[in-house]
Amino acid sequence: MSTPRAVPVSLAEIARLAGVGRAAVSNWRRRHPSFPTRIAGTDVNPQFSLTDIENWLRENKKLKKSAEREWLWPRFEALGDRDETGAAIAEVGRRLAGRGGTNESPRSNEPAYQEAAGDLIERAVDLGRREGDPDAFAFLLRRWLDVHVRQIATTPEPLAALMADIATHVAPVDGGITAMDPACGTGQLLEAVAEAAAERGGGAPTLLGGDRDPVLAALAEARLNLAEQAPRNNPAPVDAAEPVRIDVRAGDSLRDDPFAGVPADIVLCNPPFNERDWGYEELATDARWSHGLPPRTEPELAWVQHCLAGLRPGGAAVLLLPPAVAARKAGRRIRGSLLRTGQLKAVVALPPGCAAPHSVSLHLWVLRAPAAGDDQPIGGHLLVADGVSRFPRDPGREWTPDWTAIGDFLHEATKATDPAVESAYVRRVPVIELLDDEVDLTPGRHVTPSPADSAPRLAATWAEFEDVTAGMAGSARLLATLELTSVAQDAPTATTVAELARAGALTLRGGQQPPEAVIRTGPPSAEDTPFLTVPDLLSSGAPRGHLAADDLARREAVIAEAGDIIVVGVARAFSAWVHEGAPIALGPQLHAVRVQPEQLDAWFLAGSLRAPANVRQAGTHATSSSRIDVRRLQVRQVPLREQRRYGEAFRELAAFEQLARRTAELGADLVRDLGDELGAGRLASGA
Template identity: 50%
Template sequence: MPDPADSSVTVTLAEIARIAGVTRAAVSNWRRRHPSFPAPTGGTDISPLFALDDVQGWLRAQGKLREEARDLDWLWPQFEALGDRDVMGAAIAAVGTSSLSRGGSGREASAVPLSDTARGLVRQALELAESEGRAETFRFLLDRWLRAHVRQIATTPTPLAELMAEIAEAETGARAEDGDSAVLAGATRTVLDPACGTGSLLLAAAQRERHGSRLRLLGQDNDPVLAALAAARVAMVATLDGGVPRVDVRVGDTLREDRWATETADVVLSNPPSNERDWGHEELATDPRWTYGHPPRTEPELAWVQHALAHLVPGGTAVLLLPPGVASRRAGRRIRAALLRAGALRAVVSLPPGAAPPHGVALHLWVLRRPADDGRTAPDVGMLTLIDTSRVRIEHSGGGKAGMDWAALREVVLAGISSAGGAAKEGDTPIGTKSVPIIDLLDEQVDFTPARHVPAAAAVAGLRLRRSWSRFGSLLHDLQDLTSVLARLELHFERAAVQTTTIDELVRASAVLLRGGHTPAEGRIRGGGVVSGGVPVLTVQDVLQGGKSTGWMPVGEVFASEDLTVTVPDEVVVVGVARAFDAWVDTDAPTVLGSQLFALRTDPSVLDPWFVAGCLRAPANGRQAGSHASTTSRINVRRLHVLRLPLDEQRRYGDAFRRLAMFERTLAEVRDLGGELVGGLSDGLSAGGLPRG
C-alpha cells in the first residue's frame, strides 16, 4: 500500500469504516475496546479526525484490513486532504488526461494550477493506475470527488443522460428516413453540450455511437475544473470499435463568450443552468442567436433554447432538460409561440419528480429541431407531441420506498417520441402521449405543460387499473391468511400481571443501545420522494402524515457524516412524541432519523426486536411514559416498559407482533389502493369508457 504523502492527512470514523469494510458502529467499538486505537488529532468530539498513517498502521497490526481493500481506498483521503474543491478536481482531471493514450486526448481544457503536493498525488495515482487500471483509477477518484461535493455540483443522472442521447438518436433516424444525405452517407457527427459540467451527456452520446472515429464531441463550461474533468472523462472511456472520438471541451461563459460561435452540430444535448438572472440580458440584446425573440431577463432558459437551435445544422436535433415553468410562464409566451409557429419544437416530456436535481420538481425535456428556413415559417400548422410520465414510478420490493423505474420511463418516452407528428392511428397512441395541433396552443397563455393537455385517464388508466386490481387481489389474499392466524390467538386477559423492565434498565445492562435522532441541517435534505441512491430521512411530521419519508439524502453524504442517526436492519424505531407515539422494527434500513425519533439496537442473545417493538407500541405504555403536557407531550423512551420473558417466549410473542404489524400495514394498503381504484374507475366511467353494449 502507498504511504501517505503527508503525515497531516486525516480521516473520519466513516472513512476508516469504508477502508476496513465495516460499519461505523464497529469502528466506534474498536475505539472503546482497544486502548491502542489511535488518538484523534483534530476535529470535534462528535466528528473526530485521525492521522491516516496511524490508522493504517493500527489496522495492519490488528489484522483488521479486509482482503479486498484497495490501494485506492488509501489514496482518496490524501486527495481529500488537499482541502480546496477546485484543487482536488484539477488534480483528478490531471490523472485522467495523463492516463490517456496518444491521440485520444484532444484539446485539454485548462484548470487551476497544481501545488507540489497535488502534483505528487497525481504521480502516485498514475503509479497505482498501472495495477488498478487507468480508467478505474480515474472513475474512482471522480466518483468520490462528486460525492464529497454533491451539494455544490449537480450532475445529470446516467440513466437520464442515456435517455436524452437515445431521443436524439431516434430523431436522427427520422432524418435518415426523410432522406437526409449527410446521415445516409455516414458522415462525421458532431455533438455539442454548451453547459457540459462533468460531461455526462457527451459521454452518453459517445457510448451510443458505433463508430467513435466518426464522432466529434464539443463541450463548454464556465468552470475550468469541470471542463477539464469532462474532457478527461469522455476521452478516457468513449473508445468504441477501435475508434476514438475527437473531444474538445473549452472554458467560458457560453451565452456571453460562445467558444463555438462558428461551429454547427448535428445534435445538441444539454442540462443548462436555470433561474439565473445575470445571464447577459442587456449586453446580448442584439445577438443574432435570438431568432425567435429577445429572451426576457427572467427567462434565461429560453436563451439556452435559442443558443442550441442556433448551433444546429438544418434538421439537427436538440434535447434540453429544463424547469417546468419554462413551458408556461407568461414572460416567455411570445418566444414559445414563435417556436411553435416555426415547427422548431417537436415534443415536450414531463419527467417524474426525482429524475434529476432538483429532485422535488417534475422537470421537462424539450425536443427541438432546427427548421430549414431558420424559423421564418408563417403558417400555424403541424402538431406538438406532449408526453406525461409523472406517474412512471415503482415501489421497491423491500418496503415500499418510491423509486424511479427507468426502464418503464424509457419505454413510455420513446414510444411517445416515435409517434411525434400525430402519425399514430387513433387508439394506437402510447399511454401518456397526446399530439396537440399547434393552432390549439397559440392562445393567450401558450402553455404546453403536458399535464394540462394529456388526460390523466389516458396517461395511467388502463395500465394502472390492471396493475392495481392485481395488487388488490394479492393484498386481499394476504389479509385472509393473516386473519386466519390472528383470529386463532386465544388471549387470557384475566391472567396475572407479568413482571416488566424498563428501557433504561435494559440500556444500563447493555442489552439495548439507545440513540436519539437529529434533524439534518437545512439544505441537506432533498424532497420529492426517495430516489435510487438516496437514504430516506424520517421526521415526526412524516409519521403524522402516514409514515412514509418525504425527504432523502444521497447515500455517500449520509455515510460520510458523523452527526446523523442512521438505522441498521432490525433496529427498533420509537417516536418520542405522544400525538405520534409508535414503535416498529425498521426492516427497510438504512433510514436517517430526525429529532424526537429514537433507534434501539437490541442484543439478539437477550432480546427479540419484534417482541420489544410490540411491547413498546402499546398505547398504555406511551401514556404512562409521557410528560402529560397539554399540546407537546413528549415520551420518555427510557421509562417505556417491556415484559420480562425468556428469549424463546419472546420469540413466540415477537412472531405474533410481527403478524399484527403486517396485518396493520396490509389494511392500510388495501384502504389506499381501494381509494385509487374508486377514483380510476370513476374517471373512466365519467369519460364514457364502457364499451358499447
C-alpha cells in the same frame, strides 16, 4: 521543505475506510493502547491523523487492500476548496488518459501545495493503472460530486443515455456525427452520445463541449478521453484509423461561443436554471435570436435558441429544462415562434425525482433544425407526453425512478410518427390549438387519459382491493377471537436479548456500511444481494442498492437469511420481523438475529421485540431519532410450546398489518383515479 498538514478523519470515516462498523473502531481505540491519539475534535467526536491511522491499521494487519482507493479521497479533500480538489482530480484523469500533465492548478505557484498535490496525483495514477484507469478516476469524480452536490447540477447517467437515444433517432446520421454540449459540466451527456453513436456504428464521433467553469471543463475532458479508451459493451465496428475527436473548452457559450460556426448534428444540454445574468444587455442584437430576443427572465429560452443555432440542417437538440419554461408568460412569443416554424417537436414531462431539482417535474424539449424540403405548416402537431401522470407518486414516500419503465415510456412517446397515435399519457396536439394567449406547453394541460386506457387500470385496482380487503377481513376475524387476560401474579420473568445471546439461544449481528464504491444502484443481476438501509425503510421500504456477488464487501457483509429476525435500531423506524425472502445484506442500525429453534420461536421473539413498550425500555432518549439498544430489548421467558402459540398470533398480526397498509394505498389510488374520471364527466348512467 514544509511539513504537510495532517489530514483529519473521524471515527465514522475510519470505519468506512477500514470496511468495518463504527463499533469496531471504538473497540480498537479502547482495547489497544497503541491506537493513535486524537489531533482535533472532542472526546465525543474525536478526529485523528489519517497517516497515523493508516500506519496503525497496517501494523495491526487490519488494512484491507480492497479499500485502497478509499484512502485517497480524504487526502484529495484536504488539498483545499472545490476548485483545487477538482483540478487535482482532473490532472489524475489526464495522466491516466496519457494526455500529459498541466500546471493549471489554482495554487500552482505555491511549492508546498504543489509538492503535496503532486505526490497525491502520482499515487492516484499508480493505483488507477493497477486497478483500471476509468474506475479510479470515476471513483474520485463521484466522491467530489457527492461533496459538492448543491453547487454542481449533473444529469443522471440513465437520463443522459435516454436523451442521447432520443436525439440519435430524431436526427439519424450516417457516418461520424458531431455532438455538442454548450454547458457540458463534467461531460456525462457527451459520454452518453458517444456510447449511442458506437452502438449504431459508422465513423467515430466528434465531441464538442464547453463550460464556463474551467474545473468542470477539465474534468469533462479527462472523463471523455478515458471513456474513449475504455472497451464498450458489444460496440459496433469502428475504423481504428478514426479516433474519437474530443474538444472541450472553458468559456461562456452564450457570451463567447467557443464553437461558433461549427455545425453539429446533435446538441444535448442541461443548461443552468433561473440565471438572470446571462448576457441580456450585451447580446441584444445577437444573430442567434431568430425567434426573438429572450426576455431577461427567460435564460433557458436563450439556451434553446443557442442550441438550435448550432445545428446543421436536419440536426436534433434535446434539452432538460424546468417546467416553468413551458408556461411563463414572458416566453410565450418565442414558444409560439418555435411552434409555427415546426422546430419544437416534443415536450415530455418527466416524473419528479429524475434529476435535480428532484422536487419538480423537469421537461425534455426535443427540437429539430429545418432541412431543405421540410414543410412547416401551421397545421402541424406537437407531441406532448405526461410522465407525471404515468408514474404517480405517493406524497408520503420517497420515490426512486424506474429507468427501464421511464425509458420505455420515452421511446413510445418520442418515436411515434403517426399523428393518430395517442395513448393515455401521450398526445399529438395540433399546433393551432396551442397558439392562444398563453401558449402553454405543459403536457399535463393537454393530456387526458381516455376511458379505454383508465378502465382496465381501475378494474385491476378494484380487483386487488377486493382481494386485499377479503384477506384483511379473514385476518381480523382470527385476531378478534384472541382472548386477552390480565397478567397473573406469578407471570414469567423477562430476560433481555443480551442474556439470551450469552446463553447461546440466539446470535446477534449488527449491519455495516460497506464502501460506497461497491454499492450498485443499477439493475441487479440474479447473483447480486440486495442491500437494505434505514433510509430505505423510511421511504419505499425496498432496498435501493445491491452488492455484487463477487465483491469482497459482499463476503464480509452481514447477511440475513430466511428465518432470521431483522431488527431496526432507530426509534423512528423501529420494527422487528422474520425475514422470509432471499438473502439480504444489512446496513448500519439494522441487526440480524438468528435463534436456536429448540430454544426460541422466531415469530414469538420478533413479536416480543417490537412491542411498543420495548422502545421506551431500550431507547437511548425520547426523540424520534434516538437509537435502540437492541441488546436491552426484553422477552418474556415462557416454555417453547407457549412461544409457538404466541408466535402464530404474532405472525397473523404481521400479516394483518401488511394487508391494512396495502388497503390504504389502494384506497388512495382509487379515490384519486375515480376523482379524475368523475371530474371529466365520465359517470355512466345507471341501469
